[in-house]
Amino acid sequence: xxxxxxxxxxxxxxxxxxxxxxxxxxxxxxxxxxxxxxxxxxxxxxxxxxxxxxxxxxxxxxxxxxxxxxxxxxxxxxxxxxxxxxxxxxxxxxxxxxxxxxxxxxxxxxxxxxxxxxxxxxxxxxxxxxxxxxxxxxxxxxxxxxxxxxxxxxxxxxxxxxxxxxxxxxxxxxxxxxxxxxxxxxxxxxxxxxxxxxxxxxxxxxxxxxxxxxxxxxxxxxxxxxxxxxxxxxxxxxxxxxxxxxxxxxxxxxxxxxxxxxxxxxxxxxxxxxxxxxxxxxxxxxxxxxxxxxxxxxxxxxxxxxxxxxxxxxxxxxxxxxxxxxxxxxxxxxxxxxxxxxxxxxxxxxxxxxxxxxxxxxxxxxxxxxxxxxxxxxxxxxxxxxxxxxxxxxxxxxxxxxxxxxxxxxxxxxxxxxxxxxxxxxxxxxxxxxxxxxxxxxxxxxxxxxxxxxxxxxxxxxxxxxxxxxxxxxxxxxx
Numbered sequence: 001x002x003x004x005x006x007x008x009x010x011x012x013x014x015x016x017x018x019x020x021x022x023x024x025x026x027x028x029x030x031x032x033x034x035x036x037x038x039x040x041x042x043x044x045x046x047x048x049x050x051x052x053x054x055x056x057x058x059x060x061x062x063x064x065x066x067x068x069x070x071x072x073x074x075x076x077x078x079x080x081x082x083x084x085x086x087x088x089x090x091x092x093x094x095x096x097x098x099x100x101x102x103x104x105x106x107x108x109x110x111x112x113x114x115x116x117x118x119x120x121x122x123x124x125x126x127x128x129x130x131x132x133x134x135x136x137x138x139x140x141x142x143x144x145x146x147x148x149x150x151x152x153x154x155x156x157x158x159x160x161x162x163x164x165x166x167x168x169x170x171x172x173x174x175x176x177x178x179x180x181x182x183x184x185x186x187x188x189x190x191x192x193x194x195x196x197x198x199x200x201x202x203x204x205x206x207x208x209x210x211x212x213x214x215x216x217x218x219x220x221x222x223x224x225x226x227x228x229x230x231x232x233x234x235x236x237x238x239x240x241x242x243x244x245x246x247x248x249x250x251x252x253x254x255x256x257x258x259x260x261x262x263x264x265x266x267x268x269x270x271x272x273x274x275x276x277x278x279x280x281x282x283x284x285x286x287x288x289x290x291x292x293x294x295x296x297x298x299x300x301x302x303x304x305x306x307x308x309x310x311x312x313x314x315x316x317x318x319x320x321x322x323x324x325x326x327x328x329x330x331x332x333x334x335x336x337x338x339x340x341x342x343x344x345x346x347x348x349x350x351x352x353x354x355x356x357x358x359x360x361x362x363x364x365x366x367x368x369x370x371x372x373x374x375x376x377x378x379x380x381x382x383x384x385x386x387x388x389x390x391x392x393x394x395x396x397x398x399x400x401x402x403x404x405x406x407x408x409x410x411x412x413x414x415x416x417x418x419x420x421x422x423x424x425x426x427x428x429x430x431x432x433x434x435x436x437x438x439x440x441x442x443x444x445x446x447x448x449x450x451x452x453x454x455x456x457x458x459x460x461x462x463x464x465x466x467x468x469x470x471x472x473x474x475x476x477x478x479x
Contacts, residue, residue, distance in 0.1 A: 002156070003077030007058035010085045011050055018046030021096070036106075039099030045092045057081070057137055064141065066162065069150035076140040083133030090126025094119040159184045165194045173198040174211055204282040204292070211284065212300060221298060222291040223282040225275075232269035236262050267431060274435075276444040295446050305451040309458040316462045319417055320469055323410035330407060333474040338401070338408050341394035344471050350387035351460045354380045358456040361432075365441070365449055373449075374436050380456065381429045388422045391415070391467060414466040421459040428452045 001009075021043040025031050034040060057080075064072050098119040103110065110116055154163040159181035164171050173196045179185040192198060199220065203209055208226035213219055227233075239262025246255035277292035284290055296302055327333045334340055357380035364373040392415055402412035432452050435441040441449060 002061075003072070003074055003081060004058040004062040006078065006081045007054050007061065010081065011054035011058065014046055014050030014054065014085075014088065016050075018043055018050050021046065034099060036104055037099035038095040038103045038105055041105050042092045042095035042099060045088075045095075049088060049092075054084070057084070060137070060141060062156070063162070064144060065152040065155050067145060068147060069152040070144050070147045071155050072137075072140050072144050076136060080133045080137035080140065083129055083136065085133075087126045087129030087131070087133055091123045091130055092126070094122045094126075098123075154183060154190070164190050169208075172196050173201040175199075198285075200284045204284070205278055209282075211290075212294065220284065220288075220290055222294045223277075223284065224294075224300065225277065225292075227269065227273050230269065232265045236265035236269060238262075239265060263427070267427075270431075270448075271440075274445050274447045275440070276442055280444075293444055295444075296450060299447055299450070301447045301451055302454070305454045309454060312458065313462065316417060316466070319410070319413050320466065323407075323414060323469055324473065326406045326410050327473050333407065335405050335407050337404055339398050340471055340474065341391075341398040341400075343394060344391065344467050347387045347391040347394070348464060348467060350383045350390065351463050354383035354387065355457050355460040357383060358453050362449060362453050365443065365446055368443060370436050370441070373441075374433055377429050377432055377436075381426065384425050384456070384460065385422050388418055388463065391463075392419065411470055414470065418463050418466055421462065425456060425459055428455060 021039070025034060025040065025043060061072050061077050064070070098116050099105075101115060101119075103114070103116050151165065152163070156163075161171075161175065161177070161182060163183065164175065166172070172194050173192075175182065175189055175193050175198045177186070177189075182189055186192075196202065200209065200211055200223075204223060205225060208228055210224050210226060211220050212222050212224050214221055239258045239260075242258030243255050243262060246252075246258060279292055281289040282292040294300075357376045361373045361376035361380065364370075364376060395411065395415060400408055400411060400415075402409045429452065432441065432449055435448050
């Protein structure tokens with residue numbers, strides 16, 4: 001049995017044992033006894049190390065040949081896997097016992113005579129054994145990575161496409177496959193791909209490209225031009241990480257500076273992505289041409305926005321559920337000291353107008369009326385932001401105080417989510433206007449507008465539902 005399989009067997013054993021102890025902790029009477037003890041520490045490590053570390057080392061040993069063509073040592077890998085497996089269980093299995101014996105977690109010392117010493121000594125020895133196995137595998141990895149590069153071939157006689165010959169650009173041509181085991185069913189496939197005998201044997205327009213297919217039959221629908229190298233995505237990633245990490249230590253101003261840098265880098269990166277192709281059709285094989293672009297439901301970015309809206313709606317649904325739950329738990333809704341805002345029809349009408357205006361902008365794009373498009377986007381922005389400001393103002397007039405009670409806090413959460421989307425629409429709408437004013441928004445480069453329209457309608461729908469929940473839920477409940 002090869003080393004990757006050994007690591008995966010270790011993963012199954014350790015992870016299943018961690019799952020079983022999790023079931024034990026889910027039983028309330030048992031959890032009363034084991035809570036905050038070293039039994040919980042053992043459970044967590046069996047789940048985390050078994051679920052992450054052992055599969056990670058299996059992946060390292062399996063896919064290492066893709067880096068420079070050399071496999072890691074089977075002999076060293078077996079020793080490393082054995083030391084890691086044995087050391088891990090020696091380190092953490094005794095913690096189950098010492099936890100049941102009463103040792104609490106988060107302590108570094110304890111009194112004598114509690115019968116904990118032997119188990120902790122075994123755990124310490126196991127930790128050293130486990131660390132030895134890890135260091136042995138890492139040394140093997142370093143030893144292999146410094147060896148001269150060569151073609152990796154298919155060292156495992158595997159059936160999947162990652163073992164096709166490839167360079168920094170990926171495969172020479174995109175293979176046509178007809179089974180789940182293409183390298184077994186088509187032994188000549190690697191040579192054919194390397195010779196460029198399949199789809200897209202070379203770049204059509206001089207950049208990174210790939211093919212988009214139908215979801216079920218995998219029929220080629222169009223060519224997709226991919227972004228190239230640049231600093232913008234790196235800066236965007238670093239800014240995003242900085243934003244969230246700085247928030248964890250309550251450095252608010254630096255966090256928002258990092259977030260602003262990230263947003264600017266994203267917009268800079270996107271600016272060059274939605275561009276018209278040099279030609280309407282792209283030759284992807286001898287005698288075969290496909291459209292060089294796609295829009296609407298045929299575009300991958302349109303479906304990416306649909307998925308984003310699904311995730312976004314899930315977050316909104318959690319806020320809505322919290323409001324419904326709190327409202328139903330009250331004897332009187334709204335509770336004493338809070339009251340519902342008056343009206344709301346004007347705000348709802350402005351939201352509906354904002355959605356209609358964005359639909360008008362999309363219609364104007366189809367007829368190449370850029371001035372009408374810009375006017376529609378500006379009016380849609382004014383309507384959406386005006387509706388949100390009007391709704392917020394009515395709540396303030398009603399005396400909304402989020403710290404007074406849970407009901408008011410859930411209302412404030414819904415309003416904050418609405419205002420966040422107002423900022424998102426402001427950025428997206430301004431970006432659409434900038435693309436239009438610079439002549440980059442065209443019928444053959446319109447993903448910016450189509451995706452913005454989707455987000456627009458989704459944000460409007462969430463705002464309307466949120467307004468209805470706050471204003472009409474008490475009457476629906478008869479309170």
